[in-house]
Amino acid sequence: MSLADTQRDFLGQILASPAPTLSEGMRVYHHAYRARLLGAMAETYAQVWAWLGDETFHSEARAYVEQHPSTQWSLDDYGQDFADFLAQRFPDDPEITELAWMDAALRQAFAAEDADTLDATALMQVSDWETVRLILNPALRHRSIRSNAPALWRALSKDETPPEVLYFEETSGLCVWKTALASRFRTLEADEYALICALAAGQGFAAACEGLTLRAADSDPTEQIGAWLGQWLAEGLVTGLAGTETTS
Amino acid sequence: MFPSVASFAGFGLGLRPPHYEAILASPPPIDFFEIISENFMIDGGRPLHVLDRVRADYPVAMHGVSMSLGSPEGPGPDYLRRLHTLMRRVDPLWVSDHLCWTGVNGRNSHDLLPLPLTEAAMATVCRHIDRVQTFLQRPLLIENPSTYVTFAEDTYTEWGFLTELCRRTGCYLLLDLNNVFVSAHNHGFSAQAYLDGLPLERVRQVHLAGHSEGETLLIDTHDAPIPDGVWALWAKVAPRLSHAAVMIERDDEIPPLPELLAELDTARRLASPVVYV
Ligand SMILES: [Fe+2]
Numbered sequence: 247m248s249l250a251d252t253q254r255d256f257l258g259q260i261l262a263s264p265a266p267t268l269s270e271g272m273r274v275y276h277h278a279y280r281a282r283l284l285g286a287m288a289e290t291y292a293q294v295w296a297w298l299g300d301e302t303f304h305s306e307a308r309a310y311v312e313q314h315p316s317t318q319w320s321l322d323d324y325g326q327d328f329a330d331f332l333a334q335r336f337p338d339d340p341e342i343t344e345l346a347w348m349d350a351a352l353r354q355a356f357a358a359e360d361a362d363t364l365d366a367t368a369l370m371q372v373s374d375w376e377t378v379r380l381i382l383n384p385a386l387r388h389r390s391i392r393s394n395a396p397a398l399w400r401a402l403s404k405d406e407t408p409p410e411v412l413y414f415e416e417t418s419g420l421c422v423w424k425t426a427l428a429s430r431f432r433t434l435e436a437d438e439y440a441l442i443c444a445l446a447a448g449q450g451f452a453a454a455c456e457g458l459t460l461r462a463a464d465s466d467p468t469e470q471i472g473a474w475l476g477q478w479l480a481e482g483l484v485t486g487l488a489g490t491e492t493t494s
Numbered sequence: 495m496f497p498s499v500a501s502f503a504g505f506g507l508g509l510r511p512p513h514y515e516a517i518l519a520s521p522p523p524i525d526f527f528e529i530i531s532e533n534f535m536i537d538g539g540r541p542l543h544v545l546d547r548v549r550a551d552y553p554v555a556m557h558g559v560s561m562s563l564g565s566p567e568g569p570g571p572d573y574l575r576r577l578h579t580l581m582r583r584v585d586p587l588w589v590s591d592h593l594c595w596t597g598v599n600g601r602n603s604h605d606l607l608p609l610p611l612t613e614a615a616m617a618t619v620c621r622h623i624d625r626v627q628t629f630l631q632r633p634l635l636i637e638n639p640s641t642y643v644t645f646a647e648d649t650y651t652e653w654g655f656l657t658e659l660c661r662r663t664g665c666y667l668l669l670d671l672n673n674v675f676v677s678a679h680n681h682g683f684s685a686q687a688y689l690d691g692l693p694l695e696r697v698r699q700v701h702l703a704g705h706s707e708g709e710t711l712l713i714d715t716h717d718a719p720i721p722d723g724v725w726a727l728w729a730k731v732a733p734r735l736s737h738a739a740v741m742i743e744r745d746d747e748i749p750p751l752p753e754l755l756a757e758l759d760t761a762r763r764l765a766s767p768v769v770y771v
Contacts, residue, residue, distance in 0.1 A: 249614045250566045252645070253598040253607075260603055270709050271642035271680070275605060282604050316602040319560040319573050320532060324604075360538035384537075427540045 263312045283311045287325045291349045293402040294332070294342065306335060322357065326350060341411050344395035344420070345402075348431065351387040351422040355429040358385035361485040363425055366476065368487055376452045380445050380478075381486030385424035388442060390417040396433050419443070425482035432481070438474055442483070450489065496632050499588050499666050499698055502526065502553065505758050506741040509554075514544050516751045521551050524758065526587065528699075528741055531558040534584075535576035542583075549584055555699060555739065556586040557668075560602075561626065563636075564595035564609040568622035574629050581630060587739065588698055590635035590668045593619065593656065610645035611655045616662075623663040635698050637668035640676040640705070640714030652677065653691035660696045667692065669735070670701035671727045672720070672743075676712040685727055694734050702728060702761055703743040717746035720757060725764060732765040740765070 247255075259272055260279050268276060287307045288295060295303040310331050316324050329346035336342045361384050372378050394412040401408040419439025422431045434442060437458065444454035455471055478484040504525025509517070516522075527548055534545055548554065558577065561569045569577075581589060594606040609615045627633055636659060638652060650658070659665055669692070678685040704718030720742065742757050 249610065249612070249618060250598060252610055253565065253595060256607065257598055257601055257603060260605075261601065269643065270711055274642040274708060274711065274713055275603070275607065278605050279603050316597075316604060317600050319562075319570070319596070319602060320535070321604050322536075357536040357539045357541075424539075427543065 261315055280308070280311055282321065283316060283324055284308065286321045287311070287328065290325055290353050291328060291346055293349050293399050294328075294346045296402040297342065297345055297398065297408070306332065322353075339411075340391070340413065341393035341395045341398055344389075344391045344393055345399055347389055348395060348399050348420070348422065351389075352429040352431065355385035355387060355422050355424045358424060360424070360427065361385075361482070363482040364479050364485055364487070366479050369475070369479070372487060376450075377489045378451050378487055379489040380451050380475075380484045381488055382442075382446055383423040383425070383483055383485050385429070386421060386446065386483065387423070388419055388421045388439070388446065390439065391420045391433070392417045396420060396431060399431075421483065423483060430481075437470075441471070441474065496627060496664070499633050499635070501698060501737040502587050502739045503737055504553075504739050505762055506552075506555070506739060507754055507758065508557075508741065508743055508745070509545070509548060510745070510748055511541070512748045513751050518544065518547060522751060522755055524552070524755070526553040526555060526739055526741075528555040528557050528743075529584070531556045531577060531580055531589070532560050535573075535580050545584070553587050554584050555741075556581065556584060556589045557637075558589070558591040559606065560596055560604075561591035561622075562594070562596040563591060563619050563622045563626070564593065564607075564615060565598050566618065567598075568618075569626060574626065578630060588635050588666070589630060589632065590637055590699065592637045592639045593652075593659070594639045606639040608639065608641040608643055608645075611648040611650040611652060612645075613649065616650070616655065616658060619659060620662050623659065623665055627663065627665070633663075633665050635666045635668040637670055637701070638673050638677070640670075640673040640680075640712075642680055642711055642713070644681050651683070651688075651691065653688045657691065657693055660693055665696075667697045668699045668701065669694075669697045669738075670703065670743075671731070672701065672703035672705055672724050673714060675724050675727055676705050676714050679712045686730075689727075689731050694731075695737075697735055697738050700728075700735055700738050700740045701743045702740065702757075715746060716743050720760075725760070728761065729764040733767075736765070 259266060259268060260275050265276050284307055310328055314327060329343045329350060332346050333343035392414050398408045416436060418436060419434040420431060421434060441454055441458055444457055506524050506526035506528060509527040509529050534541055592606045595609060596607060597603050623634060638656060656667060674685050674688050678688060702720050702724060703716050704720050705712050706715045706718060740761055742754055744754060
């Protein structure tokens with residue numbers, strides 16, 4: 247048998263589920279594989295774990311591990327599809343998959359590229375608003391949500407009793423990013439989130455604004471967008487401006 | 495060829511997150527830190543900032559667990575690129591990984607799996623060590639793993655295999671005495687014969703660690719204090735390894751820093767010549 251064949255056979259025994267009859271030595275490897283992946287998931291998905299409770303979390307994580315062999319060298323990247331897995335398992339409880347997404351996104355944001363926040367005066371140096379592009383925080387991850395998962399996550403992370411679960415008619419946006427080495431998150435109502443999505447997809451600022459029809463018909467779009475922009479800079483959601491001449 | 499890896503004699507610890515605050519608040523009296531390379535092969539975040547501050551005060555050794563030198567494909571380009579980036583940032587004493595494979599056909603076990611000790615494995619490992627050493631422009635240190643099975647087709651002893659690796663690739667050794675102890679128990683060879691068979695002058699670093707007991711096997715868990723058997727091995731071989739950097743590997747059930755510093759004192763004491771009064 248070639249070396250590669252021996253290794254395929256060896257790894258096959260480790261991945262086999264349920265465990266075949268193995269020698270004590272092979273059982274050590276069979277067990278260690280699962281312990282390591284489950285340990286990584288327990289670390290990443292702390293708030294889903296708290297929400298589901300020990301028994302449900304562990305049985306879901308074990309089922310996930312058996313169905314998802316690791317394909318990356320980095321253990322940190324393992325379990326990225328757990329939120330989708332839970333969405334299939336609990337289709338009527340969107341807060342579960344949303345909590346899982348938050349756990350994973352906050353962890354990814356923590357290890358993402360760092361960026362300094364931009365001073366608000368940078369906006370005054372924009373000479374051409376038609377061509378300017380906003381550079382979003384490199385740690386930004388976002389998705390739409392329809393439960394109060396952020397409030398649940400906050401309470402669970404502080405070991406407090408979580409509020410009652412709420413489901414909303416209209417979806418909102420959830421953004422996760424990082425400033426000063428700390429991960430953070432915020433819920434965005436639909437209009438603000440639509441604009442962030444357009445910018446994240448690579449649209450220029452003017453084009454993204456043009457594509458936006460505010461749902462609140464009585465609000466002045468220019469004023470509203472200006473207010474958002476100021477907030478994005480202050481909270482580090484936007485960390486740079488490009489495609490225009492700025493002096494900094 | 496690349497420059498040789500200079501000896502660094504000293505006593506150190508692994509840099510682990512539970513100790514970050516304590517280390518930054520009051521740098522402990524040790525000679526170096528070892529990092530798990532993979533934990534810092536990231537784009538940003540607090541761990542890299544901690545590492546930069548630690549590196550300002552201490553020499554740092556880089557220790558990897560994912561190079562998979564014994565798998566047919568070896569380490570991939572993304573892994574090597576990130577390792578190289580970290581190496582340039584840290585300017586480490588050296589870069590080490592294990593005599594093992596971690597996966598095959600795109601599947602990863604995240605474990606240090608045992609190699610059949612054959613000519614085919616020798617050719618594979620040498621090929622990957624050569625490739626990595628050329629890429630990094632420096633020799634690697636290769637560590638002996640703890641293993642729980644051996645293969646019927648083995649034609650080398652593990653120490654014979656490591657000796658030949660050094661000869662063929664110019665690599666150095668990271669000698670883990672706990673792993674020698676564990677594998678000697680599990681496979682019924684003599685730890686003394688193992689140490690006598692190794693070119694100890696190629697050893698640049700020594701790991702001391704604890705293990706746990708399975709049904710009949712010992713298991714390398716790095717979650718317990720160093721047991722007497724491993725201390726005895728260290729006391730015996732220490733006079734021949736006075737040129738090496740020695741450290742305690744503790745990855746689980748990590749105790750407060752003072753406990754590890756006390757263990758490191760024991761390692762120092764056992765290594766110093768006995769003084770009669
Ligand atoms: Fe080790």
